Amino acid sequence: MNEGGPGGVEARDAVSAPILAVENLTKHFPVKGGLFRRSNAVVQAVDDVSFLVRKGETLGIVGESGCGKSTTARLLMHLIASDRGHIRFAGRLVGAAHGLSRRNLHRQMQMVFQDSYASLNPRLPVAMSIAFGPFVHGLAKSQAQQRAMQLLQAVGLDPLLFANRYPHELSGGQRQRINIARALALEPRIVILDEAVSALDKSVEAQVLNLLADLKAEFDLTYIFISHDLNVVRYISDRVMVMYLGKVVEIGPVNQIYRNPQHPYTQALLTAMPSMDPRRRTLRAPLSGDPPNPISPPSGCRFRTRCPFAEKVCEAVPPQLLAGAQAAAVACHMRFPGSGHSRAANTVSH
Amino acid sequence: MAEAATLSVDASLVLKRAQQGKSYWRRVWERLLDDKLTLAVTAMLMLLLIMVLFAPWFTVHDPYTGSVLRRLKPVGTLGHWLGTDEVGRDLWSRMVYGGRMSLLAGVVPVFLALLIGGFLGILAGYAGGLLNSAIMRLTDVLYAFPSILLAIAITGILGSGLKNTILALTISFIPPIIRISESVAAQTRHLDFVEAARASGARPLTIMRYHILNNVLGPILVYATSLISICIILAAGLSFLGLGVTPPSAEWGLMLNNLRQALWVSPLVAALPGVMIFITSMCFNLMSDGLRQAMDVRL
Numbered sequence: 001m002n003e004g005g006p007g008g009v010e011a012r013d014a015v016s017a018p019i020l021a022v023e024n025l026t027k028h029f030p031v032k033g034g035l036f037r038r039s040n041a042v043v044q045a046v047d048d049v050s051f052l053v054r055k056g057e058t059l060g061i062v063g064e065s066g067c068g069k070s071t072t073a074r075l076l077m078h079l080i081a082s083d084r085g086h087i088r089f090a091g092r093l094v095g096a097a098h099g100l101s102r103r104n105l106h107r108q109m110q111m112v113f114q115d116s117y118a119s120l121n122p123r124l125p126v127a128m129s130i131a132f133g134p135f136v137h138g139l140a141k142s143q144a145q146q147r148a149m150q151l152l153q154a155v156g157l158d159p160l161l162f163a164n165r166y167p168h169e170l171s172g173g174q175r176q177r178i179n180i181a182r183a184l185a186l187e188p189r190i191v192i193l194d195e196a197v198s199a200l201d202k203s204v205e206a207q208v209l210n211l212l213a214d215l216k217a218e219f220d221l222t223y224i225f226i227s228h229d230l231n232v233v234r235y236i237s238d239r240v241m242v243m244y245l246g247k248v249v250e251i252g253p254v255n256q257i258y259r260n261p262q263h264p265y266t267q268a269l270l271t272a273m274p275s276m277d278p279r280r281r282t283l284r285a286p287l288s289g290d291p292p293n294p295i296s297p298p299s300g301c302r303f304r305t306r307c308p309f310a311e312k313v314c315e316a317v318p319p320q321l322l323a324g325a326q327a328a329a330v331a332c333h334m335r336f337p338g339s340g341h342s343r344a345a346n347t348v349s350h
Numbered sequence: 351m352a353e354a355a356t357l358s359v360d361a362s363l364v365l366k367r368a369q370q371g372k373s374y375w376r377r378v379w380e381r382l383l384d385d386k387l388t389l390a391v392t393a394m395l396m397l398l399l400i401m402v403l404f405a406p407w408f409t410v411h412d413p414y415t416g417s418v419l420r421r422l423k424p425v426g427t428l429g430h431w432l433g434t435d436e437v438g439r440d441l442w443s444r445m446v447y448g449g450r451m452s453l454l455a456g457v458v459p460v461f462l463a464l465l466i467g468g469f470l471g472i473l474a475g476y477a478g479g480l481l482n483s484a485i486m487r488l489t490d491v492l493y494a495f496p497s498i499l500l501a502i503a504i505t506g507i508l509g510s511g512l513k514n515t516i517l518a519l520t521i522s523f524i525p526p527i528i529r530i531s532e533s534v535a536a537q538t539r540h541l542d543f544v545e546a547a548r549a550s551g552a553r554p555l556t557i558m559r560y561h562i563l564n565n566v567l568g569p570i571l572v573y574a575t576s577l578i579s580i581c582i583i584l585a586a587g588l589s590f591l592g593l594g595v596t597p598p599s600a601e602w603g604l605m606l607n608n609l610r611q612a613l614w615v616s617p618l619v620a621a622l623p624g625v626m627i628f629i630t631s632m633c634f635n636l637m638s639d640g641l642r643q644a645m646d647v648r649l
Contacts (some may be wrong), residue, residue: 075544119546136553
């Protein structure tokens, strides 16, 4: 299956430099309870996650709900503080003394939320919501409004019709366009789209996806696209990162991951994807049960409790994700020669 | 520079020409206009306010000069339609002039408490953590005393008089307003649009001003108007106990106290200041109910 090896895949990946480097990002939420609100357990929402985002690409992040996708997004935006790990933006450490300040990070990186209604202030006309970012970054109010007008135009809404409207007067698709305009108002280089199209119905979703593609070209953007919809991720992404219980299990170019998934979880996830072709419909349930509780995740490999190939080594040793700069990386003992897994030697060919 | 100027003119022009949306407050206003009862009580309060402000125009007799010959005339006496009090002063004049004090002592403390308590509450609710604990535990200490006891204790220490009454009532209304504004601000804090504002790099005070305040103002205002009726009664109560406004000033609670002895001689006259307190606080209560209903707009 894997004759070419990971080395020669997609040479263009090697060309562009990483705009964002995430190293060992970790967030454990304490679960408080009992007398005096002691924290007696932690939810390991994001655990030791590292990845690179290259300039101009779209990185898709997929996984079941509760796998840490949204927490990762909030950590990247510094909306919540990380327990461990670093984020480097264009080589500069974020939040460090000589690095990039959080305020400057927010000018470079913006986010679009899933709930188009909750993410707009119901008491402000939408143009004000868009103008707020530039305004707090020192632009005069009238100029900030001018920019809001231009952005309304850019996201396909007529300023004359929509500038003074309130969120409750708009449809879901229109609101999400406003949210995108708001995210672009600070002229960021990275936009995180956290389930940004998931709540829209299919026809509107397609329009917004096309808009996102146009905007990416127009404003020279880099996207981090978080979704549980595998078809959408395949359509829009250049590379895909698969998460499971707060860990990255596989990351790589979209075609490679979708055609030749290496991790059993990725395989199961892709089998579960509804096919457009009725002759290729899924016949048996690829995975059963829910993911284990992230409060006390399984030892070793976190997927082992649902993995059909789990062996002793999976219980004992957590598999490492070897994040190669170019190709797909996978965190599974079966893919590492000499890991001790019975399938290890004959599946990996180099 | 010149280019920027033309751009900004352009933007405001576009904004002006742009189709107006219906803001939340405009919808509330339209609903209020449909609510006849609320309109009626608001009109009544306005009338009362006008009468009290322009008291000399509405009264014939001086509220402070009495005559022993005209003591405790009953309601309907020629020249004194509402009768006279225990030292022969015209009751209508005293009620109108007394309304000044009563309304002042009923509205000003709530307004001051709204400013102070609202700010502290929103701050505590938005900031959370240690600041929240500090403000809320201090509030709990004040909360431990019933507001009437707290007001009595404060005026007892500071002495009677309008200023001290207002101060005492302000202090006793700050805790409940802190409570309410803290809880609504804490609910708003976790909404996505506040996260989005934080993600745009805005400072906490800016977010509070542009995103929290306009979302919590409604419920806090409704609560504050409902406090006005309580405050009028409390102020009257303090005067009744001799801790509020001092004689010979006219104030409804004080008048009630002074006319107490005349209850058997001229019951209707003795009850009139109480009726005024009742009507006014009722109007404020109904207005607050109407406001609450009008603001309950599903967006």
